[in-house]
Amino acid sequence: MPDTCVNIVIGGEAGQGLVTVGDFLAKALVRAGYEIVVTQDYLSRIRGGHNTYAIRVSHEQVHGPRESIDLLVALDAQTVLMHRSDLTGRAMVLADESIDRLGHPGLSIPFKALCPKPMFENIAALGVLARMLCLDRKWFEDLIAETFHKKGDEIVSANLKVFAEALAWAETQQAGFSCMPAPERTEKRLFLHGNDAIALGALAAGANFCSYYPMTPSSSVASTLIEHAQRMGMLVEQAEDEIAAINMALGASYAGARVVVPTSGGGFALMVEGISLAGMTETPVVVVLAQRPGPATGLPTRTEQGDLNLVLYAGHGDFPRAVFAPGTPEQCFEMTYRAMDQAEKWQSPVFVLTDQYLADSYRAVTPFDLSALPPVSAPDLTTDKPAGYERYAVTESGVSPRLVPGFGEHLVVLDSDEHTPDGHITEDLDVRVRMVDKRMRKGLGLKEDVLPPIFTGDDAPDLLLACWGSTFGPALETAQVLRQQGKKTAVLHFGQVYPLNPDQFLPLLASAGRTVMVEGNYSCQLAALIRQETGYVFGATVSRYDGLPVTARHILRQLEKAN
Amino acid sequence: MIPIEQYGTFETAWCPGCGNISINKALKKALSILDLPPHKVLICSGIGQAAKSPHYLRCNCFNGLHGRSLPPAQGAALANTEVTVFAESGDGCSYGEGGNHFLAAMRRNVTMSYLVHDNQVYGLTKGQASPTTAQGQATKFQPWGTPSMPFNPVAVAVTMDVPFVARAYAAEVDHLADIIVQAARHPGFALVDILQPCVSFNKVNTYAWYKERCYKLGQDHDPSDWQQAMHKAQEFGDRIPIGVIYKGSRQPYEQRIVSSVRRPLATSKPDMAALADILEGYA
Numbered sequence: 001m002p003d004t005c006v007n008i009v010i011g012g013e014a015g016q017g018l019v020t021v022g023d024f025l026a027k028a029l030v031r032a033g034y035e036i037v038v039t040q041d042y043l044s045r046i047r048g049g050h051n052t053y054a055i056r057v058s059h060e061q062v063h064g065p066r067e068s069i070d071l072l073v074a075l076d077a078q079t080v081l082m083h084r085s086d087l088t089g090r091a092m093v094l095a096d097e098s099i100d101r102l103g104h105p106g107l108s109i110p111f112k113a114l115c116p117k118p119m120f121e122n123i124a125a126l127g128v129l130a131r132m133l134c135l136d137r138k139w140f141e142d143l144i145a146e147t148f149h150k151k152g153d154e155i156v157s158a159n160l161k162v163f164a165e166a167l168a169w170a171e172t173q174q175a176g177f178s179c180m181p182a183p184e185r186t187e188k189r190l191f192l193h194g195n196d197a198i199a200l201g202a203l204a205a206g207a208n209f210c211s212y213y214p215m216t217p218s219s220s221v222a223s224t225l226i227e228h229a230q231r232m233g234m235l236v237e238q239a240e241d242e243i244a245a246i247n248m249a250l251g252a253s254y255a256g257a258r259v260v261v262p263t264s265g266g267g268f269a270l271m272v273e274g275i276s277l278a279g280m281t282e283t284p285v286v287v288v289l290a291q292r293p294g295p296a297t298g299l300p301t302r303t304e305q306g307d308l309n310l311v312l313y314a315g316h317g318d319f320p321r322a323v324f325a326p327g328t329p330e331q332c333f334e335m336t337y338r339a340m341d342q343a344e345k346w347q348s349p350v351f352v353l354t355d356q357y358l359a360d361s362y363r364a365v366t367p368f369d370l371s372a373l374p375p376v377s378a379p380d381l382t383t384d385k386p387a388g389y390e391r392y393a394v395t396e397s398g399v400s401p402r403l404v405p406g407f408g409e410h411l412v413v414l415d416s417d418e419h420t421p422d423g424h425i426t427e428d429l430d431v432r433v434r435m436v437d438k439r440m441r442k443g444l445g446l447k448e449d450v451l452p453p454i455f456t457g458d459d460a461p462d463l464l465l466a467c468w469g470s471t472f473g474p475a476l477e478t479a480q481v482l483r484q485q486g487k488k489t490a491v492l493h494f495g496q497v498y499p500l501n502p503d504q505f506l507p508l509l510a511s512a513g514r515t516v517m518v519e520g521n522y523s524c525q526l527a528a529l530i531r532q533e534t535g536y537v538f539g540a541t542v543s544r545y546d547g548l549p550v551t552a553r554h555i556l557r558q559l560e561k562a563n
Numbered sequence: 564m565i566p567i568e569q570y571g572t573f574e575t576a577w578c579p580g581c582g583n584i585s586i587n588k589a590l591k592k593a594l595s596i597l598d599l600p601p602h603k604v605l606i607c608s609g610i611g612q613a614a615k616s617p618h619y620l621r622c623n624c625f626n627g628l629h630g631r632s633l634p635p636a637q638g639a640a641l642a643n644t645e646v647t648v649f650a651e652s653g654d655g656c657s658y659g660e661g662g663n664h665f666l667a668a669m670r671r672n673v674t675m676s677y678l679v680h681d682n683q684v685y686g687l688t689k690g691q692a693s694p695t696t697a698q699g700q701a702t703k704f705q706p707w708g709t710p711s712m713p714f715n716p717v718a719v720a721v722t723m724d725v726p727f728v729a730r731a732y733a734a735e736v737d738h739l740a741d742i743i744v745q746a747a748r749h750p751g752f753a754l755v756d757i758l759q760p761c762v763s764f765n766k767v768n769t770y771a772w773y774k775e776r777c778y779k780l781g782q783d784h785d786p787s788d789w790q791q792a793m794h795k796a797q798e799f800g801d802r803i804p805i806g807v808i809y810k811g812s813r814q815p816y817e818q819r820i821v822s823s824v825r826r827p828l829a830t831s832k833p834d835m836a837a838l839a840d841i842l843e844g845y846a
Contacts, residue, residue: 031846190845200842206833208824209642211634231837233823235641240667244634247627251607251635254625255642256829277628367842370835381829404829405623405639406646409602415618415626416610424618425626 005058006133006180007066011083012075015047017122021073022053023362024126024147028139029057030191030364033183037473038193038362039065039549044216044300050078057133059183063473063480065357065551071132071177072106073125074099092177094128096121107132107175114169120162127166134179137167190365194358194470195262197329197365198288199224201336202260203232204368205376207286209257210236211248213267216300217356218290221262242267246274250283254414256379256404258340262288265307266297272314275349279319281414282392282400282439284343284350284379287311288336291355293547302547303356305469305520311351312498312529318436320443322450323351323498327472329365331495332358335451337373342449344377346442347399353497355520357549358470383408390421394434398441443499450496452504457490458483464512466538468494468526470549471518477552478518478559488513497526502534509536516559518542520550567595571621576612582733582759583612586680587619589736590651593743594622597647605646607636609661611687613653613680613759630660637673643827644817647747648675655685658694658714665716668752669723673816676746676753679716680733682761683768690764700767718796720754721789721809727753728792728809732777733760734770735805745807751815758803773803780806787811 008025010018019040026038037056043049054069056062069086072079074095080102087093093106101108107128114124123144130140140163148156192200199221202210212222226236235257239245242263249259263271268289278285289311293304311323322342324335336352343350379402389410393400400421405412413423418435420426453466457479467475472493479489492508509515517527517538524541531537542558544550570591577583594604601621608614610629617624623646625635636650657665657679668677684702685691692702692709695716699708720728727749731739739757746753758777760770784806785791792809825831 188846190842192845196845200838203833203838203841204835206831208828208831208833209638211638228838228841229821230823231841232833233821233825233831235820235824235828237641239634240663243631244664244667247631247634248638250627251625251638252642252828253638254635255605255639255646256827257638257642258828273628274631277631281625281627365845367846370839370842379829404643404827405605406603406643406827407829409600411602411621411623413618413624413626415624416628417626423624425615 004060004181005056005062006070007068008055008057008071008073009069009083010053010073010075011079012051013048014042014045014051016075018051018053018075021122021125022055024140024143025129026055026362027191028135028143029055030189031139032135033185034059035062035364036362037062037065038360039357040360041548042301050082057180059181063477065549067551067553073129080104090177092132092175094125094132107170107173110169114166115162116158120159123159123162124166127163128170131167131170132175132177188367190367191362192329192365193220193360193362194326194329194332194354195220195290195360196224197332198336198352198354200368201333202286202340203228203234204333204370204373205337205340206258206378207260207340208234209249209252209259210234210261211239211245211252212236212262213239213242213245215264215267217292217359218262218264218267218288220359221288221290242270243274246271246285247277249285250274250278250281253283253285254405254412256381258344259284260286260288260340262290264290264292265294265310268307268310268314276315276317276319277416278349279315279317279321279439280416282347283414284347286336286339286343286350286352288352288354290359291353293545299547301356303520303549304545304547305355305471306522306525306545308353308497308521308525308529311353319348319439320346320446321349321351321498322446322496323353324495325353325469325497326358326495327470327493329363333368335495337376338451341376342446344379346446347402348442348446353469355470379404381407391423392419392421392435392438394421394438397445398438399445447499447501450499450501450504452501453492453494455490455492455508458488460488460511461490462488462513464490464492464509464515465518465555466492466494466515467518468497471520474550474552474555475518478555481552481556494526497529500530500533506534506536514539516540516542516562518550518555520544565595565598565600567591569621570594570601573619575619576615578763580762581612582682582761583616583680585733585736586678586739586757586759587616589739590616590678590743591620592736592740593747596740596744597747599647603646604649605639606649606651607632607639608650609652609656611653611656613651614656616651630656631664632656633661633664633668633677636675637668637671640673640675641817643829644674645827649678650675651678652680653686654679654681654683654695655693658716669720669725671816672726672751672813674750674752676743676755678743678755679757680759681756682759682765684761684765686761686764697767715796715799716754716756717808718793721792721796724811724813725754725809726751726811726813727807728796729755729807730803730805731755731757732773732805733757734773735777738779738805742807749810751813758805776801776803777805778802780804780808
């Protein structure tokens, strides 16, 4: 595997501040021009337990997480015990002097001497890390000033002092950890995780109403929206339950709001009747589903790609839908933006499937070009339509003119029952057939608009790795490794997993010597969908369902087994 | 006043003599008094016989799912404060399937009126006990008597300081219309629990049963007095008070949200300069 990167793991109990150290360090690295992939592994508890915050960093592109550790920051003794087998040959362990490093090289940090109070230990750790990674101190000093600015100058200078002293102490130590190659880039990047990017993409598309019920790992979509609600004029409401969240969003959408509903699998299970209602009433809604392992409560804070089937089949009856599965924060932004457009354009429920790994994974992201974004479909605010307006007028595309109630003398009538073109209950079975046909015709439009999967790597490859969602990065890294071993390898990433347009990918699959689908679930749900829709059967599948993100090492090992 | 004819006349799927018919009449009358043209009225309903009501009235209508009249009504009311929003459904939909939404709506206090057709029985599914059926009352599905005690929506709403709480009786059309007018004019969430005979499935709470018991609250009842209101809310037996039980003055939800929200939300476009600035903050 390419070895120009350093994998830093900060481990400790919940409540010890490892996320603070991790976020600080990761952001400093991004500002310094490095590429990062952050993986957060935590337990479903507020205090105690064992959590880690991993930052894989390099001056070159990094695609995914890695298991082996080069720098282990142990906030407790258990961290050393649990991760010693993952330490590389050059690994260093950084820990308080009271913690036994079990013979591993590293530094025993005199936190008590360096910090006037225990609350400064995180900043002291950053001072030591800055030295180990040969990072310019200014990246940290700027961040300290920005972070503590609101608490007053005294707090800022106290933190700066601790940072400086820890750095000075580290300089006196003979740690012998080699510096990373310096990055060449100077342009500004954003420090974002997947859920930040989803929220920002929704805002860019004009989302102005969000109703949600809290559930890990989706909650940070809502919290990011809340953070910017005042400036963006957005209304965010925490509903009493997921059923209310989806139905409230549909009411707001009906009234002309642009709506987004974040949830996770278990919460989405409760929303299913609302998805069916969106299908029947042709009310636009974007649901962001951040996946975690199920069934039921499953592993609440871990990752999986196990809910594709759930969103594909959610809701009784036939109605069209689209499902996006971004693989990077950039795609999270772009695809949520597109989801907002598609939901309005085709008056259908549209899903954005992410997962805990991507939701929490910070990266260095090239700033989004807001001026280059395509226009987003919007409801018709015409006020002069005649009284004969029909919300469900039968059209060739299946899309009926969507007017907003209260904007003219027209009446907008929606019904969850089968309805006539003017929206009223009917049991006329001929009308029923016309309405089903009309609704399903929108599916053809959704299919015409489908984003093609991204093909990258060698043409006519010996091996083609297919994947979707967050498995993109690990597949790319695997391909890189195999190419270095002389194997012609390519990756086919489905950023939109429904509808499928076989013309976009069957020829590519046919061009490959061997095809392998890589998915973070037990049954390889996308492989099954492709087989169902096209008859195509992958040569092999690689799956993962232990709650951890798919990595290049995992894929390579499974490929060996499959050989 | 807008002529009542503007709200249309429709053939209904209701039984002759159904209380829904007079409630529909009272609602049209109230809208006319409120001077609301049909396109400025937005009614969300759930599922059940009562939930069909907005189809029998010219208005903007969101006839959603069973138990879910309140969430879309609040969503629509928050998205557009320039339309007058009602949620309308039966006792099973409103107090059973939608119970949690009722609790949350009372806390949230979005300006809208909740008209509950309370006939103390399930009609559409043919005669099961509802959340307001009297304990011990036998039905085809509860032949040994309804085992649970009935829900008292009026007392719960008064307890929660819902700003407008009323009990009405379907057969008193003018009285009901007047209450709906007051409910729609009152800022915040308004509950109107409308007692209504079911001529097909409820052989206990008949027109005669209600006629014998219902009496109109007079000048001696002060709806701003919470204690008095609570007392009246509990009165349900040989005598049943109808009228405005309670009036409070809690601040409506829409006055407590992010001040920058521009409504109707349909006209609000994203401020891309502000968003560009927000993105800078992630650098």
